[in-house]
Each structure stands twice: as C-alpha cells, then as structure tokens.
Amino acid sequence: MGNEHYSLCIADDENLRLGVIDDIQKLHVTTCRLGMAPRRIVHCPEGRLFAVGCIESGIKELGVDGGDMSMGNCIRFLDDTTFEDIQRIDMEPTEMILSMVLVTLSVDQPVRSTAASAEVENESEFESNSYLVIGTGYVLTVEDEPIRGRILVYSCQTENSQGSNVRSVKQVTELQVHGGVYSICQFYSGKMLVAVNSKTQLCKMVNDGTGVVKLSMIGAGHHGHILSILVSSRAPKISTPSLKKSESAGNEADKEESAGNKESEMQQKEMLAIVGDFMRSISLIQYYPQYETLEEVARDFNANWTTAMAMLTDDVYIGAENWKNVYVLRRNIKAQNEEVRCRLDTVGEFHFGEMFNKFMSGSLVMPSSGSETSKSNTSQNRRRALGSPKKKSCAKGSSTATRSKKPVVTVGSQTLFATVDGTLGVILGLDAATTAFFSSLAKAMEKAIMPVGNFSHQLFRSFSSEHRRHPSHGFVDGDLVESFLDLDKATMELVVKQMNKDGTWDAANFAFSNGKEKATEQENEESDRWELSVDDVLAVVEEMAMLH
Template identity: 30%
Template sequence: MYNFVSTVQKPTAVTHSVTGYFTSPNEKNLIISKCTKIEIFLMKQEGLQPMLDVNIYGRIATLKLFSIPGEKQEYLFISTESYKFCVLSYDSEKKEIVTRASGNAEDTIGRPTDSGQIGVIDPNGRIIALHLYEGLLKLIPIEKGQASPIQKDAFNIRLEELQVLDICFLYLTSKPTIAVLYKDTRGAKHVSTYEILLRDKELAPGPWMQSNVDIFSSMLIPVPLGGVLVVGDHAITYVNGPYPKSITIPFTRITAVERVDKDGSRFLFGDNQGKVSVLLLQHDGKIVSDLKWEMLGRTSIPSCISYLDSGVVYVGSTSGDSQLIKLNTEKDPQSNSYISILENYTNLGPIVDFCVVDLEKQGQGQIVTCSGVYRDGTLRVIRNGIGIADQASIPLEGIKGLWSLKPASSKGTNAYDKYLVTSFIGYTKILSFEGEEIEDTEIQGFDLESQTIDCATLFSHSIYIQITQKSINLIDINTSKRIDSWSPPAASSIINLCSRNNHQIIISIGKELYYFEISHDRKLCLMKEISLPHEISCLDISSFGDERVSTLCAVGLWTDISIRLLLLPSLEQVSIESLGGEIIPRSILMVSFEGIRYLFCSLGDGHLFNFVVDRPANGTYQLNDRKRLTLGTQPITLCKFKLKNTINVFASSDRPTIIYSSNKKLFYSVVNLKEVSHVCSFDSEAFPNCMAIASDNSLTIGSIDDIQKLHIKTISLNGEMARRISHLDEYSCFAVITLRKEQDNSPLREEKDECFLKLFNDQTFEITSTYAFQPFEIGWSVIPCKFTDDNTTYLAVATTFSYPDGRRPNGRILLFSINQRRLVLLDEISTKASVYTLHNFNGKLLAAVNKRLISIKYTLNSDSTKTMKSDCVYKGHTLILQLASRGDFILVGDMMKSMSLLVEKPDGSVEQIARNPQPLWLRALSMISDDYFIGAEAAYNFVVVKKNSESTNELERELLDSVGHYHIGESVNFMKYCSLSSQPDTDTPPIPTVVYCTLNGSLGVIASITREEYEFFSKLQKGLNNVVRGIGGFSHDHWRAFHNDHHTIQSRNFIDGDLIETFMDLKREEMLLVVKDMNISVEECYKKIETLIQHIR
C-alpha cells in the first residue's frame, strides 16, 4: 500500500505574530506563523499586502525578530518543537529568504518542560535564550559577522528553578539579564532575576527578586522602563525592585499581550473571552507610579496581538478568524466598544469534526466543518474552485461572442454597463438592460447583419468599436452614428481574427496581418500590414498592466504550431516558440499579474501553455518558464475580466477555469459550471459585479465568488461551538452537536457548559429543531442510522456526563426520528461509563462505552412498541475513541493500544483477530481497503497497518503489521474514507482517498497510489530535495520521518504531495535539474502530477 498525502487547505490558525523591518529598512512587515508555515506582509496605507508565504519543515515554537547594532534590516529567529532553530534574513535584491544560521538545540539528556518551550531574545541583541528542558537554559550568543549573526556555539546553563512558567529579558541592563517566573514545591509562585555572564557561562544573582506573587500568575512582560509586568488571572503587578505596583482586573485568563508605545506606557491584553483591554502605566520617564485598566471591546479569542501603527492592530487567533482592528479614541454608543473590525482573515481551526457532502448535486464533494472554539465557533462550507450564482437566465442558442457596453450617459469607466452585444453566425443582437428588464434593441451605427468578433466601449475616444467579419466600425457614443469604417481590400475577404485595446487594433485575414491605430480625431489609421508564413490561428494585442499602449503582438500559427512575438508598430518578429504536436493554438492572451508579464496559449484539445514574458537589458522580448497543463478536453477560449478592480483570466471550455495570481504564484480554480463557451464582465445597476456567461443554449448573468482556490462560506452559531456533525440526505439537513460556555456570577467567574443537538436546513442553514441535553451532559457522537428490517433513517447520539464534583462519569445513547425536520426522541439507553463514538454496522448500532464495545438493536416489543436493546460484544481495550468497518470487520481505535481488528461471526458474536502491537496514542483512523488501515496518532504521525490474512503462520495473522510511516506535523482530529473530486468521465476506477482535518485548520487527502506511481514520485521527491532546500536548513527527510517518544522511523511508503506540487512552481531550468536522472521530460512530469491532483481533489 502506497500513499500520496496532499494538503487541500494549509493551516489557518495563527500561533505567533511579530512586526519589524525584515524585508526592508524602510517598510514595516507583519510576520505571522501558522504551525508549519510563515506568512510575510507589507504594512501599506491601504492595508496588509501579502508578500511571501513559505513552508517550514517543523512545528514553529518561537518566532522573534531581532536587530544588531549597525544592521539596517532585522533578523528572524525561528525555533521548532523538535529543537531545531535558525536565523533568517531577507535579500531584497534577489527577493528571497536567506538562511544565516541554523542548529540543533536538542540535548541527549534532560526532561522536556511541562509548560512548553520558551524562546526569548535580549532587547539589545546580545543573546538568545531557550528553555527546553527542566533545569537547563540554552544560550545562543549573538555576534555581528559577515555571513551570520551567530558566530559562537550554543551552551547550557543550569537553572535552579524546575517548574518554570515564563522567562523574559529585562531592558536597561548592562549585562543580559533574565527574569524567571516559577512555582516552588508548595505551589507558591515567585519571580527571580539573573545576570548572564557570557565569559564565564554561568548565572549570577540579578538586581531584584519578588517572592509570593499572585498564585494565578502565568506570564512575564518586560517593560522598556525596566522591570516586568507579572500577569495573572485577576491581577497584574509591575515589579522593578522592592515596591511592586498592582491592579486588580476582572477574573479572566490572558492569552496574548502586546506593547503599544515604545516606552511601554500602554499594553494591549486579550483574554479567553475575546475581550481586548488596555493597561496604562503612569510614569515620569523612570518610575511607574500607578496602573490603569480599561476594556476596549471584543475580537476573536487572540493567540497573539501585534500593534501595527496609527491605532491599527492585528489579532491572530487559533480559535476563530484572525482580524485587523482599529482602536478608536471615541466609544461607539451602539456597540459600547472602542474597536472597529477592518478585516477578517479566515481560520478553519480547530476543525473538531467534518462531513463531505454533494449539496449542489454536481458530483463535487464539499466539506462542512465544525470550526472554532466557544464564542468563535462556526460551521464552514468549503468547496473546491469558484462558485457562480445565477441572477438571471435567457434561453439563447448558438452564441459565438459576448461583450458588454456602457450607455452614452456614462461618465467614465466606472459607470454601469447597460448593453450586452451577442454574436451569432451571420448576425448580431444587442440586449438592453433596464433594471431587471431585458429587451432587444438597436444602436444606429452597428452592423447587425454581420457576425461580430469583437466589441467595446472606448471612453478615451468617446466611441464604440465593433469588429465584424466584414469591417471595423467606429461609432460615436453620443450620436450613435458611424464615424469611420474599414473593410478588407478584397470584397470576398473575411476578417478571421482580431484583438484590440483602447488605442490599437490588430486583425488577420488568412496569413495577412493588419495593424491599426485610432487617431486623436477618431479615425482608423492602417499603420502596417505583413504576411506570415502560415495561416494565423489566434492573436492578441493586450497591453501589460497599466501600459497605455501595447508594444507587442502575440500570434499563433497553423502548420508549424508556433507562437510568435511581433514588435509594434513595425510587426518585426522578436521571438518564436514551437509548441510541438499537431493540435493548433486556439486562443492567446498576454496579461500582467502582480507585476509579472505572462503569455497564455490554449490548444484545441484542452491543454494550456503559460510563459513568462521577459525583456532583458538588450530590449529583446523572450518567452521563459514554459509550462503546460490540462484544463479540459475541448478547445479553450481565454478572456480577461475584472472583478473588484483586479484582472483575472477566464478559460472557457468543457471545464471552465479562472486563472489568477496570489503571492506571485499562478492558480487555476475550477468554476461550478458544466460548460462555458464565452464570458465577459457585466456590471449593471441591477446586476452589480456580475459576469455574462454563454453556453450552448443559454445566456446567464451570474455573481461570482471571491477569487480563491477554495471557497469558504461561514455559518455563525451565535456564540456556540460545533462539536460533531452529520448529514442526513434523506431529510436535507445537518445534525450538529453544539456547545455554549457560560460564566456564572461568582467572583471567580466559573464556567459551565450547555450542550444542544440542532438540525440545520442543508441549503439555508436555518435551525429547524433543537434538543437541549441535561446539565453536565456533553454530546460526543451523532450519526444517521438504519436498523435491520427497518427502512427508516434515525438519528443516534452518544453523550457523557462530566460532573464538577468528581463523580464517576456516565453516559446516554439517544435515538431520534425526524418528522417534518423536527427532532422526536424515541428511546434512550443509560450507560455506566462515557460513550465516545457510535458506528453503523450491519443493521445494528455499535457504541464505544469507555473500554467496552456494545451492539444495539431497535426491536419490536409484544405491545407493538419499539425499544433499543444493547449487548456487550467485546471488551479489553483501554478507551475506545473511534470505530470503522468494512463488511463483517470492525476496526477499533484505542487511546493507548493503537488499532485492533474484530470480526462478527455468523452467530452475532465478535472476536479480535488481529492487533497492532505498537503503543500508539491514537486520535483518528480509517479503513483504506479490506487489508490496509490508517491511523493518526498523538505525536502528529500517520501509520498504515496491514492485515496478514494470507499468512500461514498463526502468530503473524494475529498481528497488524506497520507497513507505512509518515510525519504529518499536525494534530489530526478525524479521518474519513470519502472523495472530494468529481468522478472523471473515463473508465479509470476512482482512486481510494481518505480526507483528514486538523487542529490547526488544515484539510488534506491521503490517496492510494500504485507501486509504479510510488517509484516515480519517490525519484521526483529525491530530485526536488536536491534542488529545493528547506528554509532554515531544516531537512525534509527528518521532518517527514515518523517519530514519537519511543522511536524514530524514516518515512516509508508515503509521498509528500505538497513537496511534489512545488515542482509546478519552479523555473524551467530548476525543473530540468529535478528530472535530469529520471528519463522523463518536464512536460510529462508536469502532466503526471497534474493528473493525480485532479483525480484526488
């Protein structure tokens, strides 16, 4: 069994954020981490501008910026949970991240800290301190050098304090000085300070210490005036010697702190309720005299806060969406808040559960997730590609072209569109839109007796331009009169193709190419005509970006199947590119994305080439970075369109696709339409920001989603979080277990949970029914089920009671019917232990009651009533967390005992036939096939086990052998055997896939691949590791190796699909280096990757 792991959605939960001058000494950056990746933004007047997005081969534990005296740009320090660290800088000329230093802080002895890793940097840039093991402090000296800021080896210093809660460096010290918050053996908490003697490699007593700080203290915040803030749940204390200053705050748990002012006069605090408050330190420049506290408002529950500038703050969250907020000087009387939300950044994490459904019945799987924590809880509907929602539709057959026009009363390009010009074989129709009314109309100067091949409003000349097969027509916008026209010299000649911008026109007639310009007096001026060696199949004269006129014309030719670049106005050929093969180029387009000039050329068989158009110093244009991919099977027509002031490309074909750029990478997102022949932007008063879309038999006006790879729809739960979800197709609804956390009015503001089962309409997401669980009862599983000899679909729920007084937990299993989308409780079973999961199995319901497996039937009694009856069928586990089944086999996932395989015998009894002997703390599992099963364990690994059903050795048959290992690097909550991709129209069998979700908000697919595919991708993976080096010098092989507390095993029988996909973003010369030992062309390699990705997601 060979597996290909591909991420559908990368981590979205923000764990760390910092601000500083990393990429430039003049422009400030926001840098955030999302578990295994960092994102870098530029802080602009209009908002945050994405700049870089890079993966890190490790789980980020520390993210800090630091500066060295004399250096203009800051360095970025990263440490990982596996004790690796690196120092990064940014090369502004090459526009890339450079690794300045890297190392391993792991020690062979030592007990990892219970409170997690702590990484801090001296504010004067002298030393980095890491607290990784109890009683040890790892110190990394910083010293300015030509190549690296770290010139000396790291060393350990012994710490007397074992239960360290937090560490920070102090300001205004001649020697690096740390403050340590710790707990003693009696539970009391204290703060000590130490000077670091670098020469002697030891600690000396610091300037002060503070005994018996608040028992709830958990955090130290250094203050630039000197001293620290000791942060607790109901008090904050400023300590800088023998006279501390304290302030009592409402009882809470602080989750993030950020300094606002350089001198530390104000600090922002965020808590576990999403409340943001400000602490004011009143001082005379040296001594703090008082502390003031004020709540400002609510945001998402913050994991980190970064103050940007001018009252703008970034709030990163692992619990809900991250946000960009504005701190106002005046309180909003309606919201009673000083905070206004400027922007939300989607976070799916933590994903607690999910289901895959086909809500639009198009064969495309959509994921519905239970996302977020408590008041940030939501449901998210995630689908691949971009959705277009119908606003209006007209039956029209045979449309050959489509263009929007603005009316004469328009004032500039920002006015609304009014007309749609539709072209047919031999004639043209103009549709007029008045509100939502649509009618045929005529514009006097238009030739409606010919087929239009291009049309537009040119405000720079106050004209409409219409190009037909017979002529080029210029029509005055105000008078509707034709003011100029040009026809081919030979009456029998037909204009085959054309392209134009606001000032230039190019047309072709067979091999002949004619170039025109529109003069200031609104006349057509023929500037140049040439004959090319072969008939022209496509052409384009689009200008790049903000260029007023184009200096290039791109043409595709029949016969030699080539692309040629011609200079304007001379039409001199400056570049030629042979495409190879026998399929002619059908559409060609030049476009600029994020400052990069691209040329796209599509073929008649659904393939698409893309090139980067470079212009070196000598001025000659060149086509570089050639890439070929498949968008469909039919000819593709390329068309630029504008949405929200951003240019994108629509590729019309049997698999319509939108091409766009993000972080200077090209993306291809499928549109939720069956087939499209022509499109154009259409922004009318009744249909703003829409598109006109032509198919074989209709014209549709549709509104388009935001342009992104995944479309994510958010359903608010009004302060509740979703714990479990199932879809009931028969009743067109979702069943969701939700949880609300409320605080009581006691001084400690103790929290209590309220749990509910709710039904949501699967189209509108309106709540149609609610069932409230009992006090202290939490729902753990909800599934639709059917019983033997009963065709009714029921809803089964498992719960556990968790009592605050320490009583032994118990549980219930409830059975509901659904009548007119209302929940009706039919029966319940009380259990003596917690019920963690339910599973359908051969007309029965299986329930995991702590360590026992019970089977439940819903049977008819003698009085014609029906009740649930349970029977314990197996016991012998520690705690059963998850179940899966195929046929008569049951796969059991135990919290401590890995996986075991049970079988149901003909008499209904259940026995264990095999188990995995590894001591794995399992979190999720799935059955890939009859013989191969996959599990996710607590140390962020995947393991695949095999049933030895063909072995003749009885002992071997009783073992589930581990045959696959892989480190995913994230905490997986659920795995489900299902498919996200629409089934291809071929006889190829579907690829078995397992979809998984994680705590950090990522979604992924594990696909089963053949041995031949595995061997190919293994070679490609090796080639990529030789060419694409990990950021920070971190090793990909080490990152993907299975490792937990017991052992480390090299990745086995798994392919890192995310690494494989980076091949598609490489420059061509890098691609050639990757495949040089593989006996395969770059194009073939690209096609193999692309085909697999399309089939699995």
C-alpha cells in the first residue's frame, strides 16, 4: 500500500518463504557531514574536542609534472557539542594516519647532581598530562609495508582568555620511526606501548634539560611477530594534575611513604600487555622495568587473523578474527609445566556473523537512580498482562511451595564492540550460575521455537574459519535469549516447561535472593522442589535487557 519494507525470501526444494523484516528502533542520531572519509576518532575531554583522522576525498598532485597521485590525510578538530571545525592539521604527502589514542604521559627530567636541581626533579617527577598521540606511516606503491613513519604528540587544552574559553591544539613533539605505527596504547608509569610493523616498543617523554620535550624509546623492544597491528593493556591512566600539586597541603613524610608504597606495588604487579598479530593471533608480553625489556610469556598457537582484541582481566583476553568469529583466551598461570604456562587456552568460541574492528571497556547504558523503579514497573506490567503463574505442588504432599524470590543476575566485565557493518553492542561477563541459567534458556528456545528457514541456530553460531569448525562454547547468544520477551504466553510456557524438563538451569547452584543473607533449612529443602515459572524467567531476562 505504498509502504516500503525490507523483505527476506528463502527458497528450498519444497517451499518458498516470504518474510518482512521489522523496523529496528534507533537512538537519536546527529549526523555531521565531513565531506571526507573518517578513519580514526578520539575524544579529548580537556580540550572539549573530537579529533578525527580523515582521508581527503580529493586527490592531491605530487610533483611539478603531476605524475604521482595520492590521497591526502588530515586531522580535523571538532567541537564536541556543536561539531564546528576548530582546527585542521594536514599530514605530509603519502603519509597515512594508522592509529590515534589519548594517553596520559609523564615527563622524565634529566639527572642533576646538585641538591637544588634534585629538588626540582622530585617536584616534577609525578607531573603528567593527557596527550593526543597519532601514529602514521608513509605508504608507497613500491613497498609492501611502510618503512617510515611518525609518532606525533599533541596537547589539547582549553584556555580562558579575556573571559572566553579558547581551545588550542599544539604539537609537543614527534618521533621518526622505521615503519608504520599501527597501534598505540597506555602503559604503566606514564609510558605508552607502540606497535611498529613487526616490533613492539615502549616510549616515554623526556625533557632534554633545555625545556624541550622529546619522545624516547626504552630498551630494544620485542620482535617475533609477522605484523603487529594491535596492542592493548589494562594500565590505568595517571590522574592529572600532578600528584605533588594535589597533595601540596599534606604532610611531607606521608607523601614520601605513599609514593614509596605505590612504587612498591607497581614493582610487584606484573606489567602485562597483549599484542595482536595480523596472522598469528594474540601474544602476551610482560615488561621487566629492572632490565627495561619486553618479553613474550604466553601466546595463542592458533592461526587467527586478528581484527580486534581487548584484555578483560590480567589473565582473560577476548579477540576477533576475519572469519567473523570471536574467541576468548585464558592464561594458565597456575600450571606446573612451563610449556602449559606459555600457551593461552581457548575457553570460548562464537560466530557473530559480522567482522569486529574494535573492543573497549564500557557500557551502553548510564546508571541512574530510577533504573530499579523502571525495571520493576516493566516487570509488573508484563506479569499483569500474562496473569499469575501456576505453582508446583510438592512431591510428598498436597501442599504448595510458594515462592516470592527471583533469580539474581551477576555481571562482571562489560566490553563494548563495533563491527564493520556499523553494529554497536556489548559483551557481558557472567558468573557460572547466571551462565547456566541463560544457557538452559537458549537450549530450550532452540527446541521449542522453529527458526526462520529451519536453519540450525547451533550450527550458525559454531566457530567456523577456513580450516577449523568448532561448536560454540563459552558464550550465550544475547539476541536469542532476549527474544523471549517477544513471545506469546503459550510459547513462553512451552519454553519454561522445556527448561524445567532439562534441569540444567540450576546445575551451577543457581542462587535465589530474597534480601536475606542466610536461608533456613526449610527453604533449602523446598528449593529442591522448586520449578521455574514464566515470571521467574521474565524477571531475569528483563534485568539482563536493562544492561544495554
């Protein structure tokens, strides 16, 4: 009737199925027309700017005769509220922006002999600031990989001039390197890790004694990769302004003791990072400050073509590869055998269907005081529409085991992801009990609901690459379990019945919480006779849906 809808047509040997794809509810989106292709973007909160690395749409002519052609790269700084252009910095000819990140760096002062100079050195020892660091590479047609590149450091600040805030972007320093700078990340002690071609190196800011700040490489770096395109660590950013200024009113002895304790804790903590190789999956490296050395301590021996990765904890890492799969690796640090400790075990595999290109820690929702109220109202409205569920009779008598408790959802890490198709989502870390519940729900929905086109959901989600095919494990399909909310009452009851029949939803001692620290022995005896109701499953799924 004049309305256009996306449709899906599936044909097999016997049937032709025609379906209509529902419209997806979208967030409010403001479009900023750049007129060129964006390549990297970073938010600079201190300067209230967005730094966008772009490929200019026009072709620049190089040379007088105009024989050589190249796409120009530039950095555009936009206001983070109005998206107005503040400043633009053009790269050199054939120079391409490969990485861009906001890091907190401390400036090391030169060693001085006098007591006065030592006092100045100590005064600025803890000084650190946020810098926009950009890695580039000179791309030439005659080279397979860049043999030259630069690391550019910019300072983005907001200054108060004559009653108005003025944003300024100043270049602090730059460093010429032998290769393309594919990735940069924050590291410990106010330093940063950079991946230059097949090499991973540690960088720091150094004052040469004349007031000029320069970038300097520490140690020889780590080799052993084909092409290091990603590097990531869980190093916290150093708070700014400096520790000395923020504690100027404190006692000097307390400050020295606090600094000594922090230094001791830093020495005891392992300084770890992961490196994503283009063809050889993920490796774990450790920095030894006493030797100024980066050393590989474990690696994944599967041939995954890495496209994105992140450290969930110091021992658990998530990665994605070009066959649209995602996997989780774990470091077996307690193993007695050295060969086992050097191997990263694969503890999860999942086929997503889209290629990942970014992982980062964060959440899709903002915590608010009214979240619990809205969640409670949503659950009450849905229960009112479905009606009161039936209670299960006790096996040994005619009495009925009443229950006013609900399952508890426990969430650990929260990792945002982005795909090349434009999908944004979140991967939530679950404990064993919550995982058992949602795994049971997913299996019940697979058995009770006929999938579109009779395609096997388990087969679709299995890890599939060029030379490997493994069943999905260690993951729960969030889209599948949350589709439980869209089912009718009869189908919901069928799914819950299948969950109770399967019985694996409480295999990991799934806990029920009623606000009490301890349950009585009678409640423990009754819990053996409990069955899930539609309301129980709705409560858990709705609580999970509120997390993104």
